[in-house]
Amino acid sequence: MDYQKIIDELHQKYKNEDNIGKVASYIPELKKINPNKLGICLLTLSCESYGAGDYQEKFSIQSISKVFALTYALIKVGDEIWKRIGVEPSGDPFNSLVQLEFEKGIPRNPFINSGALVVCDILISKLKNPKLELLNFVRKLANTKDIYFNEKVVASEKSHGFTNAAHVNLMKSFGNIKNDVDVVLDFYYHMCSIEMSCEELAKSFMIFANDGVLKYNNEKIISLGISKRINATMQLCGHYDEAGEFAFRVGLPGKSGVGGGIVAVHPDLYCIATWSPKLNNKGNSYLGFKVLESFTTITKASIF
Amino acid sequence: MDYQKIIDELHQKYKNEDNIGKVASYIPELKKINPNKLGICLLTLSCESYGAGDYQEKFSIQSISKVFALTYALIKVGDEIWKRIGVEPSGDPFNSLVQLEFEKGIPRNPFINSGALVVCDILISKLKNPKLELLNFVRKLANTKDIYFNEKVVASEKSHGFTNAAHVNLMKSFGNIKNDVDVVLDFYYHMCSIEMSCEELAKSFMIFANDGVLKYNNEKIISLGISKRINATMQLCGHYDEAGEFAFRVGLPGKSGVGGGIVAVHPDLYCIATWSPKLNNKGNSYLGFKVLESFTTITKASIF
Amino acid sequence: MDYQKIIDELHQKYKNEDNIGKVASYIPELKKINPNKLGICLLTLSCESYGAGDYQEKFSIQSISKVFALTYALIKVGDEIWKRIGVEPSGDPFNSLVQLEFEKGIPRNPFINSGALVVCDILISKLKNPKLELLNFVRKLANTKDIYFNEKVVASEKSHGFTNAAHVNLMKSFGNIKNDVDVVLDFYYHMCSIEMSCEELAKSFMIFANDGVLKYNNEKIISLGISKRINATMQLCGHYDEAGEFAFRVGLPGKSGVGGGIVAVHPDLYCIATWSPKLNNKGNSYLGFKVLESFTTITKASIF
Amino acid sequence: MDYQKIIDELHQKYKNEDNIGKVASYIPELKKINPNKLGICLLTLSCESYGAGDYQEKFSIQSISKVFALTYALIKVGDEIWKRIGVEPSGDPFNSLVQLEFEKGIPRNPFINSGALVVCDILISKLKNPKLELLNFVRKLANTKDIYFNEKVVASEKSHGFTNAAHVNLMKSFGNIKNDVDVVLDFYYHMCSIEMSCEELAKSFMIFANDGVLKYNNEKIISLGISKRINATMQLCGHYDEAGEFAFRVGLPGKSGVGGGIVAVHPDLYCIATWSPKLNNKGNSYLGFKVLESFTTITKASIF
Secondary structure: OOHHHHHHHHHHHHHOOOOOOEEOOOOHHHHHOOOOOOEEEEEEOOOOEEEEEOOOOOEEOHHHHHHHHHHHHHHHOHHHHHHOOOOOOOOOOOOOHHHHHHOOOOOOOOOOHHHHHHHHHHHHHHOOOHHHHHHHHHHHHHOOOOOEOOHHHHHHHHOOOHHHHHHHHHHHHOOOOOOOHHHHHHHHHHHHOOEEOHHHHHHHOHHHHOOOEOOOOOOEOOOHHHHHHHHHHHHHHOOHHHHHHHHHHOOOOEEEOOOOEEEEEEOOOEEEEEEOOEEOOOOOEHHHHHHHHHHHHHOOOOOO | OOHHHHHHHHHHHHHOOOOOOEEOOOOHHHHHOOOOOOEEEEEEOOOOEEEEEOOOOOEEOHHHHHHHHHHHHHHHOHHHHHHOOOOOOOOOOOOOHHHHHHOOOOOOOOOOHHHHHHHHHHHHHHOOOHHHHHHHHHHHHHOOOOOEOOHHHHHHHHOOOHHHHHHHHHHHHOOOOOOOHHHHHHHHHHHHOOEEOHHHHHHHOHHHHOOOEOOOOOOEOOOHHHHHHHHHHHHHHOOHHHHHHHHHHOOOOEEEOOOOEEEEEEOOOEEEEEEOOEEOOOOOEHHHHHHHHHHHHHOOOOOO | OOHHHHHHHHHHHHHOOOOOOEEOOOOHHHHHOOOOOOEEEEEEOOOOEEEEEOOOOOEEOHHHHHHHHHHHHHHHOHHHHHHOOOOOOOOOOOOOHHHHHHOOOOOOOOOOHHHHHHHHHHHHHHOOOHHHHHHHHHHHHHOOOOOEOOHHHHHHHHOOOHHHHHHHHHHHHOOOOOOOHHHHHHHHHHHHOOEEOHHHHHHHOHHHHOOOEOOOOOOEOOOHHHHHHHHHHHHHHOOHHHHHHHHHHOOOOEEEOOOOEEEEEEOOOEEEEEEOOEEOOOOOEHHHHHHHHHHHHHOOOOOO | OOHHHHHHHHHHHHHOOOOOOEEOOOOHHHHHOOOOOOEEEEEEOOOOEEEEEOOOOOEEOHHHHHHHHHHHHHHHOHHHHHHOOOOOOOOOOOOOHHHHHHOOOOOOOOOOHHHHHHHHHHHHHHOOOHHHHHHHHHHHHHOOOOOEOOHHHHHHHHOOOHHHHHHHHHHHHOOOOOOOHHHHHHHHHHHHOOEEOHHHHHHHOHHHHOOOEOOOOOOEOOOHHHHHHHHHHHHHHOOHHHHHHHHHHOOOOEEEOOOOEEEEEEOOOEEEEEEOOEEOOOOOEHHHHHHHHHHHHHOOOOOO
């Protein structure tokens, strides 16, 4: 299959299509981005690499970083973390405070904000220098030193993040946050502010396509079992209230962020990352979703 | 891989294990079942067949029938049905009336009771003899005439099914049920009362492992796309509030019923069906879940 | 104080005011009413009687009948009924199925639909001829034989009452409905269909202003304690989601119905009933509310 | 009526009764109180004064302070405040975040925590020295300089008040908190920490029995209308999830606090305050509730 041709055609088609999505407005710093960016990068397990458009330009990965944090917490702490977070989809069209309250401060899964905040809290308790260590972990996965936090985005989120503050305080009231509320939020916002390109994201997610092993040096980062479980969690919980739609239309485990990025994994085959800043009404990249749906339709390959 | 050996060992191991599950008590007729039954049946795409224990004994398939109804509705009506039902997981630890009310009578997915009731309503509007036609569709998938409703179970459910009556009335108040409430409930309870064995279930689910094609005569029943989408929907919504746990531990699309049956599909590889009547506290077969988790762990194969 | 003058002036003022309310549309039979009707009737404990406009014309009392049913159940069964119904305001802007489910089928109070349905269920279990006996009880309070059910309204509500059917089935699933669902709904719809005039309503509510004693023959119907408690329940739960607003602006215990009627009680002083079919967005009579607010403002008398 | 005798007998009876209530445990500083304290104070509009037990001992008034804050905000800002807070009972057995989220950050009424936090925010915006000015207002109502905040209680609440922090952050995310989150919480905890005796509370609530006029110097503090509305709001929202029960059993507007105090008002007749630290499972003083119920039963007088 001529992957480069498919990706080029998808890039060409969607670049010129009417994009009814909207750039995330609740983080002021993110609104400054050029809304017409479109990048696609595909890396196969047989080490082929395909890119189109702005696939080498860095952007704010936002919630995609939750997958890195979860993976790192599983490495550092192991299955203990599941005592404090569930693995069920949130299935909630309205905000998650309701469920969090009903379920006594235990977030439904590690990819909703409250769940990621608990993962952050776990890492803070375990690490000496949480922010730097997490950053270095991501750098290792992506095989580059050139990955950083964006402090402007951190500041922008902090000054508007009252919903996250509500969540973390509610969980603290239930005893499911051990560290200081402000320390947890600071770590969380740094994590979300990481900037990477489609190419770097695809590289760093290759461990989930490769049974937990780094492609570039064959180092085993996580076990086969953990790799499969992270994929399962991405499949069920990776796209806010649109996880079902993503499974239904794209058919691959994946994770999206409000910066407009989406990474998807076809275990034992490939990773694909897309970036387009305008989001649909569920908070997922409008074009990214379409590119991925078209890609699995054209290639007639999904995990289902 | 010696599948027969694996299955025999799993049967042996779990048959003698302490089973802390409980037979479903809310349908009086189902409580009469021998709680120690355990059947396992595996059918591969290469036409091999493996069975252990009570795999040829019929039992009440209950919610597993919702997959047949959905498939038949997609054949008869097509994507129109998604205007009246969603594809998102319900993610609700408490009963679904809350969400149904919040979302104006549109059930979250076709595998929660309210969603299956809408599918039933759709079939009733479309078919001349809904009950017989659905039964014949299932018979065709399983390649046997010997499949029937159990009228005692129907009567038992009717006299206790006040929660379902609440759901269907609520949806009727929102205009999402077109037929008479009692007619819809009657069809729904008949559908749930279908009795099949593990072997028959595995046979009838082979179309989802075989890209929509009947194995025994190569007839195309549904398109590749529909087959993939039904698998995706089973993965995300097939196990009540335990869909995430099932994906996490078993890693295959599947559907369970309160009669104690579970069917799981590994696309392009096999179907596996289990039956053990005692349920865990989420309403899924306690042993069936364990057998399937062990099976994918031993065979090191899941879709993730 | 010249009550007749006050009432005439209020009638005059509001009859000609722009009425932005809307006649209840969900019961087709009620939509046929002339929307411009306006009646006011005041009866004092010193046996004075004042009326203005359409105060002698009968209309569908709807939810006002819940006060009669509660009173009759307290007479026939006593405080036992509080094991199956609460006395707390519902405080719910959205439909009450959520709370009913959360609270295991125990309605918050006897004036929300689910609570009134339980009261009906209690009366059905206790009475030989529930419908006739309740009707005769109301006739006795109003001191007239000329009070009837409206069978057309009953039929109209039955064919559209799917939300009530959902509630009663949900409560039945929790064991808080003892009789057949259809029998309970039939009794409930008959109760709601009772037709009375403002004058008859004011007369029949005089027991709550008169410490439980019928004014016209000094018969003790209920104890002082029960009378005070029914008043308290009307104050806290008598106006759907607007109970607080009614207490805040009018300051009297009262009960409204979607037929456009409102009755209010000033213990030891008077009863006042109003009727104007157009409802505000909370389901209470738009003009009736204004007339009563003006009345207690002008007379500078409320219970607070 | 011999009020002193009634109060003495109630004090005697309940002092020796088994008290199954429990001292509030979530504010560590409050747990240090002697749980057997019992004080009752009655002040009539005809200037009689009756006391029994520990009625002159100061205690933490907690939520009772919300009535002072509301009154002061109505004086300083007027009806504008109702754009940011409702007057409906909350009716919620579980925590109010659900409703706050559903209703876009507008609290249901000024006596639930979130509502009081908005009142605090309003006062902070309006006053130069909010804490001192509020304290002086309370001192004026009680006609004594000897009323203070308890800084130990403030510190204790701050270090455990994560639920309140969640509420205020959630409202901030909806734009219904204008000042800094920490400033609002600091003011709120100071307000709650005010210490007063039953006698001082009864004195300071006399304006609500006396149509808004201070008894000791005839100064008009609030209009008759505002006085009636505050009474109505206390009646409907003054006792957490037990407002209906309090109206039903006691039949007077009132406000309770987790410090064990309750103040109740009989407009145009009297104020009565009780204090007993052990709380029932709804957070209201177990004995205080019983004393007030007995008092209105014996005196056969309630507003209903």
